[in-house]
Amino acid sequence: MTATETNAAPLPHPTFSPGPRALERTPAAWTAEPYTRFTVQPMSPTIGAVIDGVSMADDLDDEMFGQLDQALLEWKVLFFRGQDVTGDQHRDFAARWGALESHPFIGLRDDQPAGKPEVVRFEKGPDLGGYENTWHSDVSWRANPSLGSILRAVEVPAVGGDTLWADMGAAYDGLPDHVKERIDGLVAVHDWITTFGLAMDAATRDGLRPDFPAVEHPVVRTHPETGRRTLYVNQAFTQHIVGLPADESLELLEYLYAQAAVPEYQCRHHWQPGDVAFWDNRATQHYASSDYFPSRRVMERITVIGDRPF
Numbered sequence: 001m002t003a004t005e006t007n008a009a010p011l012p013h014p015t016f017s018p019g020p021r022a023l024e025r026t027p028a029a030w031t032a033e034p035y036t037r038f039t040v041q042p043m044s045p046t047i048g049a050v051i052d053g054v055s056m057a058d059d060l061d062d063e064m065f066g067q068l069d070q071a072l073l074e075w076k077v078l079f080f081r082g083q084d085v086t087g088d089q090h091r092d093f094a095a096r097w098g099a100l101e102s103h104p105f106i107g108l109r110d111d112q113p114a115g116k117p118e119v120v121r122f123e124k125g126p127d128l129g130g131y132e133n134t135w136h137s138d139v140s141w142r143a144n145p146s147l148g149s150i151l152r153a154v155e156v157p158a159v160g161g162d163t164l165w166a167d168m169g170a171a172y173d174g175l176p177d178h179v180k181e182r183i184d185g186l187v188a189v190h191d192w193i194t195t196f197g198l199a200m201d202a203a204t205r206d207g208l209r210p211d212f213p214a215v216e217h218p219v220v221r222t223h224p225e226t227g228r229r230t231l232y233v234n235q236a237f238t239q240h241i242v243g244l245p246a247d248e249s250l251e252l253l254e255y256l257y258a259q260a261a262v263p264e265y266q267c268r269h270h271w272q273p274g275d276v277a278f279w280d281n282r283a284t285q286h287y288a289s290s291d292y293f294p295s296r297r298v299m300e301r302i303t304v305i306g307d308r309p310f
């Protein structure tokens with residue numbers, strides 16, 4: 001079937017699928033070394049694990065880095081408790097995974113030195129409610145979106161403010177075969193204009209446009225390290241599927257977006273100060289529950305730049 005035909009089979013209900021779900025944590029060819037430097041406490045069958053025995057303030061030797069990197073690929077979201085780190089320590093830990101990103105639209109940590117604009121600060125409270133309560137993969141509107149994000153809780157509400165993550169490899173696996181065939185080879189446009197852009201005046205938007213054009217990514221990307229097929233459209237930044245009529249693109253995207261909301265693909269974390277989550281943006285989407293207004297919730301994030309999706 002070509003991308004422009006409109007007589008596609010009706011989509012099934014996006015999330016109504018009673019009965020057991022086949023959930024694979026890793027690709028079939030996955031081989032793993034045992035974890036000897038820390039303990040791994042799974043939070044769900046496929047996604048999320050609490051790591052005990054790692055201090056982000058310490059230098060990561062090669063063995064520790066290798067085991068953490070394997071754990072990130074296997075569990076997609078790693079949680080570390082009680083990490084009291086400086087901005088520099090946070091940055092040094094993240095930099096083991098690659099070049100760090102400067103976010104053009106989010107404010108910085110107060111003590112961030114000039115020239116090192118990598119620690120972005122999310123500060124929500126009576127003056128500003130949380131707005132990350134939409135499923136997304138960080139900065140998918142960039143040509144080279146994020147490999148991973150490392151988020152540290154500074155101040156959290158007593159109740160609420162949880163973050164949820166969804167395993168988009170498991171979500172892809174769970175699609176009916178005819179949907180997999182239909183989306184195979186499709187490409188979607190991603191853009192920041194309908195999220196961050198809405199909060200800007202037109203002159204600011206126009207000024208940023210040349211540096212941050214809309215980009216195209218495959219609807220199903222291949223994870224560059226695990227080789228796993230992963231659903232890579234999200235309701236925050238994906239605009240439309242290239243070559244489809246608008247109504248068909250919207251219907252298909254809404255069906256695909258809804259997969260992130262399936263509980264069997266998810267894990268959920270309730271934050272304590274000093275908690276750190278490190279997630280693989282190539283394999284997951286996340287959603288910050290905005291249920292704590294007007295309480296304060298302050299988080300600091302560093303994002304590692306990733307590959308161009310293929």
Ligand SMILES: [Fe+2]
Nearest residue numbers: 132136138286
């Ligand atoms: Fe995010």
